[in-house]
Amino acid sequence: MKEVIKIPLEINSKLGTNKIYAGVHWTTRNKDKENIKLLVKSIIGIRKAYEKPVKIKMAFNSKLDVSNHSFLFKLIEDSLVKCGLLENDTDKFVKEITMTKQKEFKGVIIEVEEII
Template identity: 65%
Template sequence: MKKIFKIPLEIDGKNWSLNKIYAGVHWTVRRKDKNNIRLLVRSIIGMKKPFKNPVSIKMAFNSGLDVSNHGYIFKLIEDALVKCGVIQNDSYKYVKCNIMTLQKAFKGVIVEVEELKEE
């Protein structure tokens, strides 16, 4: 089973780049980012029942950033998926694979959570 969510988010290097974290952003700014993304994701997804089996998570970003610079926003969205009940936890027991890619079809992030077969 696969669930696809479209998160409308304007991604720029100033606000969502991994380089922002390397620059030493204060923890209160990171907490605000986390809360804002959590609210945005919950407004799109709502509350769900978690997948029973491990999953892979693919996020396709529409931005001018390098693919790897989306690591910060990927983690924030992944944590929001836990809070919304889509996945039980973001540990390796529940998330076996993370994929980041770019796309131009949607202004924001296309999130695909796919349930894997039991091992």
Template identity: 30%
Template sequence: MIQVFVPYLGPSLNSIYAGVHWATRKKHADAAHRATQIAVRGMAPLTHPVRLTLQPVLGKGKRRLDCSNYGYTLKLIEDGLVRSGLLKDDTPDYVVSVQTLAPIRDPKRGSGVWVMIQEVAEGAA
């Protein structure tokens, strides 16, 4: 299993539903993709389907949200894994499951997301 910390935590999904301009969403995506690419730099592309487990980390001053409210951040990081070349795609053929764990506090580390990537044998998904 691969475990990597991505130092990016975007806005809540509720705030996106409230109506965020496309240019702002693009800035979020660019920042998340950049942080993910840096976090996985040097890793060889994965060849089997994967299960993703993501756990938000809350730095100083960040409030806890319900797990599903981190969905926007998690999707941006998943897309960043594809853009970085670590994952070939994020379709069900390549990502068989995505699990979100409850957020944890770590004021020393700062905000971001722990990403756990487990390769699964083809057909065992």
């Protein structure tokens, strides 16, 4: 089973991984984490976790380099755990991740697919 979730989000350098390397204070990172968690929860609600391991693909619409989305990917992945969609984000439950770019939707398109 594959599920597609669309998260409307204006992605800019403030959510980029390069921001972390610039030495952003932990309280700022924590605020970003809470904001993303609330946004994801508002879209998908509280869910039952997948029973089998999954692969996650996130496609981002922004001007950032693909790898510069790793911070945002992690924030969203943690939010999927908090919403109950994923049991955990360890390699026991998430076997594969992919980050790509897209232009069809202003935000992030998430695909979660069970691995059989």
